[in-house]
Amino acid sequence: MPRYRNLEPTSEFWSWRDQAACIGHDDLFYSAEDEPKGQRRRKEEEAQSICDTCPVLKTCRRFAIESEELYGVWGGLTEADRHKMAGRHRTG
Numbered sequence: 001m002p003r004y005r006n007l008e009p010t011s012e013f014w015s016w017r018d019q020a021a022c023i024g025h026d027d028l029f030y031s032a033e034d035e036p037k038g039q040r041r042r043k044e045e046e047a048q049s050i051c052d053t054c055p056v057l058k059t060c061r062r063f064a065i066e067s068e069e070l071y072g073v074w075g076g077l078t079e080a081d082r083h084k085m086a087g088r089h090r091t092g
């Protein structure tokens with residue numbers, strides 16, 4: 001598990017994930033670097049539709065932004081969304 005600046009990876013810290021709507025859908029939330037863009041986009045849209053139903057969306061989104069999470073869909077934001085918000089360019 002990666003360590004994040006100012007964030008402790010304790011089980012209490014991660015307890016919000018017990019309510020995550022994405023449990024069991026990891027295949028939709030992460031894409032391989034060499035995955036075709038159309039397929040990646042379709043998976044991201046499906047993942048975002050799951051996020052839209054998630055009771056912990058705000059916590060998840062804040063976590064992803066504060067921890068500068070690079071990969072996957074978190075809190076309804078794609079990798080490209082977060083890179084754009086942070087002023088970075090996605091390379092993959």
Ligand code: SF4
Binds near residue numbers: 022023050060061073
């Ligand atoms: S907001 Fe999306 S990525 Fe975050 S826990 Fe909920 S379903 Fe998972």
